[in-house]
Amino acid sequence: MKPAVGDLAPDFEAAVVDGAVEGTVRLSALRGEKVVLVFYPKDSTPGCTLQACALRDGWAEVGGAARIFGVSADGVESHRKFIRKRELPYPLISDEGRKIVEAYGVWVEKSFMGKKFMGIERTTFVIDGEGRVSAVLEKVPPLKHLDLLKEALA
Numbered sequence: 001m002k003p004a005v006g007d008l009a010p011d012f013e014a015a016v017v018d019g020a021v022e023g024t025v026r027l028s029a030l031r032g033e034k035v036v037l038v039f040y041p042k043d044s045t046p047g048c049t050l051q052a053c054a055l056r057d058g059w060a061e062v063g064g065a066a067r068i069f070g071v072s073a074d075g076v077e078s079h080r081k082f083i084r085k086r087e088l089p090y091p092l093i094s095d096e097g098r099k100i101v102e103a104y105g106v107w108v109e110k111s112f113m114g115k116k117f118m119g120i121e122r123t124t125f126v127i128d129g130e131g132r133v134s135a136v137l138e139k140v141p142p143l144k145h146l147d148l149l150k151e152a153l154a
Contacts, residue, residue: 002105002123005136009035009127010103016069017079018091025069025093028131034066035127036149039106041120043074043082043092051122051142052086058146059089065153069093071100072120126152 003009013026027035038055040048052070055062062068070092074082079092093100101107101120110119124145126135135152137145 002136002138003125003133005133007133009037009125009131009133010100011131012100012103014100015076015094016091017076017083017094019083022076022080025091027127030067031131032129034129034134034153036062036066036068036153037093037104037125037127038068038070038145038149039101039104039120039123039125040070040072041122042072043078044085047122047142048072049086051145052082052088054143054146055090055149056086056088058150061150062146062153063089066126071095073098073101124149124152 009027011028013024016023016025040051042048068090073095075096076094079094083092095101098107106121106123107118108121109116122140124137125133128134137148140148
């Protein structure tokens with residue numbers, strides 16, 4: 001089940017890639033800061049690339065408003081390549097074990113061309129400095145994401 005506005009955001013610790021730098025991030029260690037978790041299905045796919053590049057291109061408008069992380073089940077190497085190829089100015093969290101996507105309720109059954117499969121539902125959570133969810137952007141078309149995120153951060 002997805003956390004709703006007002007809920008305490010599920011804590012996690014995971015691998016994170018920020019350009020050439022790798023490490024770990026723990027959500028609870030970011031208390032006191034506004035955090036945005038942008039869950040997306042897969043690195044380098046058409047919709048995810050559109051969304052990532054739109055966020056990159058609008059970085060001047062949102063980058064200083066919160067700590068922004070992309071989150072997918074892709075591995076560290078995939079994230080590193082995606083960041084370099086698209087020159088992304090924000091870090092990507094690797095959730096290969098799908099613990100984070102399950103905790104946030106975004107690992108769901110999807111369908112494409114009549115086939116059903118499990119995957120990540122494109123969803124963004126804005127988390128306030130106290131660790132509570134302040135906005136949830138669900139099933140947002142990739143090219144509308146930036147505008148909706150700017151509204152949520154205002």
